[in-house]
Amino acid sequence: MTYQKRDGWSILGDRTRRAIVECLAERPMAVVELAEKLPVSRPAVSQHLKMLKGAGLVAERSSGTRRIYRLNPIAVEALRDQLDTFWSRALAGYDDLVEQTKEAKT
């Protein structure tokens, strides 16, 4: 499926998909609820959700006969990324400083 290869930029370039993400940012919702809130049909909402899911932005779970969609906690991964870089740089600086401290002593 080609849309799985598309990145977040193009996926979120669409106004309806951004509106879906905004709705799901408030709370997880079923397709019906999303269709009620947005000026698009249920099949259209489903299609957009499929793309959002393909891009890893949205996850679904079943609740009875309904499928509930929610946003993936991608930001946790983004945060991890950011902190991984932070600590990697901090520890490199730490290593240098330990060396300097040692040189200063000897």
Place this chain on the structure above:
Amino acid sequence: MTDVPTAVVQRQMVVDAPIEQAFTVFTGRLGDFKPPEHNMLGSPIAETVFETHVGGHIYDRGVDGTECRWARVLAFDPPNRVMFSWDISPQWQIESDPDHTSEVEVRFIAESPQRTRVELEHRHLDRHGPGWESLSDGVAGDQGWPLYLARYAALMSETR
């Protein structure tokens, strides 16, 4: 919420120094080795203070005298271990709700009298929340998306 496997950062390294020195440099000179661009103060950082007792804080003091307390000291066991909270949100702002903060533990293990292994674990990152809350406020204007998408795009390019 179930455990998110990506919600932890683990790093370790061996430094060429006795355990006491490794510990002292880490806690005493954190301000000298942490990346300088991460500054939540309005002015340049004059010093970073690591208070050496449980219940204390780690804070940056700006050259204009303002302070920014960004961590609470949770454990201080020289020269073996130190643990502190990470009261900084994904938007790099001070997080005042302790339930939405993560935790950093640093362990120092003597490999020899002259070599020390330093193990760092920054965990419970998911406690900061998925970060979408700020999105719902931010997306109304154009301010929210560029920041968010840039982060997202960076993530995707790395995981691919």
